[in-house]
Amino acid sequence: MARYKRPNKQQPSCKVPLPRTKPLLFLGLFAATLWLWIPDHSKSDASDRVNDVLRTPVNLSTPPIENHSLTAILPIISHSFEGLEVLLSPFLVPSDTIREVILICPQTILSDARRVLKKIMSYSDIVGHPDLSLIPYTSSSFYNSTLTSAVSRVRTEWVLVLDNHGLQGLSNGQQAYLLSPLSISLPVGPNGFLRFPADSSRVLATSDFEPAEYLIPPFVVPTHLFPRTLSHLADSDPWLAFGLHVGKIHFEGIGGLSADNNGRTHKRPASGSGRFVLVVPHLEDLHAFMPVICRLQSVGHIVSVLLYQASSSDTMHCSSEGCTLQCSTLPHTAPTFLNWLDSLDASPDVVFALDIQDFLSVTFTMVLLHEPYRKTTLIRLPRADIPHSDWIGSLSLLELRNWNVPEITISVITDHRPHSLQRLLTSLTRARYFGERIGLRVNLEQTADLETLRVVQDFEWPHGNVFVHHRVIHGGLLPAVVESWYPNSNDSYGLLLEDDIEVSPLFFAWIKMTVLRYRYGEPENISPSVFGISLYQQTMLELRPEGRRSFDARALFTTDGIPDPTTPYLSQIPCSWGAVYFPEHWREFHDYLSIRLSEYSIKIHENVVPDIRSNKWIKSWKKYFIELVYLRGYVMLYPNYANFTSLSINHLEIGSHVKDQPAEEYLRKKALFMLPLMPLENISVSLYPGLLDLPEQKLPSLSSLPVLDFMGKLTSAFDLLERGTKRRTELTGCSATIPLTYDARELMCLQEFT
Numbered sequence: 001m002a003r004y005k006r007p008n009k010q011q012p013s014c015k016v017p018l019p020r021t022k023p024l025l026f027l028g029l030f031a032a033t034l035w036l037w038i039p040d041h042s043k044s045d046a047s048d049r050v051n052d053v054l055r056t057p058v059n060l061s062t063p064p065i066e067n068h069s070l071t072a073i074l075p076i077i078s079h080s081f082e083g084l085e086v087l088l089s090p091f092l093v094p095s096d097t098i099r100e101v102i103l104i105c106p107q108t109i110l111s112d113a114r115r116v117l118k119k120i121m122s123y124s125d126i127v128g129h130p131d132l133s134l135i136p137y138t139s140s141s142f143y144n145s146t147l148t149s150a151v152s153r154v155r156t157e158w159v160l161v162l163d164n165h166g167l168q169g170l171s172n173g174q175q176a177y178l179l180s181p182l183s184i185s186l187p188v189g190p191n192g193f194l195r196f197p198a199d200s201s202r203v204l205a206t207s208d209f210e211p212a213e214y215l216i217p218p219f220v221v222p223t224h225l226f227p228r229t230l231s232h233l234a235d236s237d238p239w240l241a242f243g244l245h246v247g248k249i250h251f252e253g254i255g256g257l258s259a260d261n262n263g264r265t266h267k268r269p270a271s272g273s274g275r276f277v278l279v280v281p282h283l284e285d286l287h288a289f290m291p292v293i294c295r296l297q298s299v300g301h302i303v304s305v306l307l308y309q310a311s312s313s314d315t316m317h318c319s320s321e322g323c324t325l326q327c328s329t330l331p332h333t334a335p336t337f338l339n340w341l342d343s344l345d346a347s348p349d350v351v352f353a354l355d356i357q358d359f360l361s362v363t364f365t366m367v368l369l370h371e372p373y374r375k376t377t378l379i380r381l382p383r384a385d386i387p388h389s390d391w392i393g394s395l396s397l398l399e400l401r402n403w404n405v406p407e408i409t410i411s412v413i414t415d416h417r418p419h420s421l422q423r424l425l426t427s428l429t430r431a432r433y434f435g436e437r438i439g440l441r442v443n444l445e446q447t448a449d450l451e452t453l454r455v456v457q458d459f460e461w462p463h464g465n466v467f468v469h470h471r472v473i474h475g476g477l478l479p480a481v482v483e484s485w486y487p488n489s490n491d492s493y494g495l496l497l498e499d500d501i502e503v504s505p506l507f508f509a510w511i512k513m514t515v516l517r518y519r520y521g522e523p524e525n526i527s528p529s530v531f532g533i534s535l536y537q538q539t540m541l542e543l544r545p546e547g548r549r550s551f552d553a554r555a556l557f558t559t560d561g562i563p564d565p566t567t568p569y570l571s572q573i574p575c576s577w578g579a580v581y582f583p584e585h586w587r588e589f590h591d592y593l594s595i596r597l598s599e600y601s602i603k604i605h606e607n608v609v610p611d612i613r614s615n616k617w618i619k620s621w622k623k624y625f626i627e628l629v630y631l632r633g634y635v636m637l638y639p640n641y642a643n644f645t646s647l648s649i650n651h652l653e654i655g656s657h658v659k660d661q662p663a664e665e666y667l668r669k670k671a672l673f674m675l676p677l678m679p680l681e682n683i684s685v686s687l688y689p690g691l692l693d694l695p696e697q698k699l700p701s702l703s704s705l706p707v708l709d710f711m712g713k714l715t716s717a718f719d720l721l722e723r724g725t726k727r728r729t730e731l732t733g734c735s736a737t738i739p740l741t742y743d744a745r746e747l748m749c750l751q752e753f754t
Helices: 027-037 040-055 084-091 107-123 146-153 172-179 198-204 238-249 283-298 312-317 337-342 361-367 383-388 390-394 397-401 418-430 450-458 477-482 507-520 553-559 583-598 621-632 663-673 717-732
Strands: 002-004 070-075 098-106 131-137 158-161 192-194 209-212 219-222 256-259 275-280 302-307 326-328 350-354 377-381 407-414 439-444 466-470 492-498 501-503 530-534 569-571 579-581 635-638 648-650
Touching: 070 084, 070 146, 084 098, 084 107, 098 107, 098 146, 107 131, 131 146, 172 219, 192 209, 192 256, 275 283, 283 302, 283 350, 283 383, 283 390, 312 326, 337 361, 350 361, 350 397, 361 377, 377 383, 377 397, 390 507, 397 507, 407 418, 407 477, 407 507, 418 450, 418 501, 439 450, 477 583, 477 621, 492 501, 492 507, 492 583, 507 530, 579 583, 583 621, 621 717
Parallel strands: 070 098, 070 158, 098 131, 275 302, 275 350, 302 326, 350 377, 407 439, 407 492, 439 466, 530 635
Antiparallel strands: 002 131, 158 219, 209 256, 492 579, 501 648, 530 579, 569 635
């Protein structure tokens, strides 16, 4: 961690007294407000608690915080460099309260940040300002990891948490308070949010401070209120999670105080309904996106449309059968996106726009950085992808608000099959990514031939960065797969593809749709038992001791009376023919494999899973992943489309697991695994289903999905967990029930293993 501090020369003091906020005469009203807010049946029980809370966070004689007891944390991005001196200016002066300023920046711009920072410091003649520190982060999800890491380094009692705008855009009074706050034992800042029901939020208004369920930066907070990590609370919305955390440990329902915010606390929809905005230049763009917008409207969402290059007469053609939309054009008097947004009744939750650059679209990101739009999600889609975006309308408000959170990396594993690799890369290039930036890793074995190297060298990937890893010592398929990808955060997902795989043009849509539903959706649709998502549709069961057997999920579900046999399902079998693996489970697998190969707990020849064919796969990573899955009771999501239509297929080419054999036998075996890929266009419903050929044209709830074991038999998540727990006891002697903590050491009763 780099530190920057100018020497404290003997010079006349340059300290300037900071303005204080006006006397807190509103606190009597605040006490009454809290009293009214508590339900009648609990007022008598809560009387002492209310008084205690009021005495602790705020009272009429609340003093300011002590000198040098505040640390500011300021994230900076590459776009901040031009205005970094302005951002830092409030902190480059002597301060009675601020002891240190911690700057957080991406690892990729660390050297530039140091250079710019040193330049700024060399220009500054002011002495006695707070210390400056610089901490890099490798993940874009810095709130969950690097922020909490920075807080753990804080040596002061108070923290000023900022966003990348610093104190810009705040009133003088707001800035003055944040730089010299009162000793209030709740988070305090200008941007508070409520999700309380309307009938109880009416009485919360006060002149200066308002109780809020949560705050977003900037705000001042006692350091001790921060948990060790925010990620275990909610990866997708850490500030909401932090507010709920504060509310539970301090006073039920109050996650902070919104200070001097024009007499208002922002209100979010209390139900699942939300506000959506579509901003496109032409009427034709609206018509192409109509299936998504109309479906969102049909489930109760409010939709507003801006046609910013259309004439006023075009707004007469905004509706279709059963779908009436409110469209508008830019007014000539104030032709900006911000003006139009400000004219709406409420702030939108989600803005859909085209991924283009024109006079208006270039302003979208900047506009949404301003209050009250900082919590609005911007989804930019390429015009060519919109005809294939109908699945987006099946997502919930919560899922769409988390659109930009997951980071998916494609990891390709290859050796010396250049034609196979070229086919895979071509299919990846032709797929639709709906405006996402996707990193691509190509993992080359030491034995990769010159033609394979040439394929990689000539490959162009327009959707993100490419990283090539070439082994210098032959590792074999186990390390080639296991070491091909490692998550950098709990929002990082790895799609593992061996080079004989080919993907559907809609494979990424399947991934995006399922990840958002089962990782970022409603709490009831999220389970730590789900370890990944398969692109491939099972037609064979390979784990039975007697050998390979055909499998038809729809036939099984029909026979067993599943209400809708077309449903996706959960299976214990890990897919190696195109699948996304979740970060927590892949990290745990790395640890489990280290323990297993070390023989520290179990001898390598000992079978963990009873009566399963994979026990013979001694060189396969799947053998060990299957063991972990069995012990934990984990499951993977599988598609179940008509005619075994799949999002990936395996060409079953000669390699580590497919040996040379007579041509007739090879072709017979290959035919067992060749499936139709879902095409971009739904040419024939009977032959090629689309992504929304699902029960009720949406992904089902997690609890309604059938669960299958390794043998393809229907079971339950509870039974799988019981089987694993029993086997763990037999292997290790540990009889205690194991929580799903993704800790392989705990799983194997080896807390001391390193």
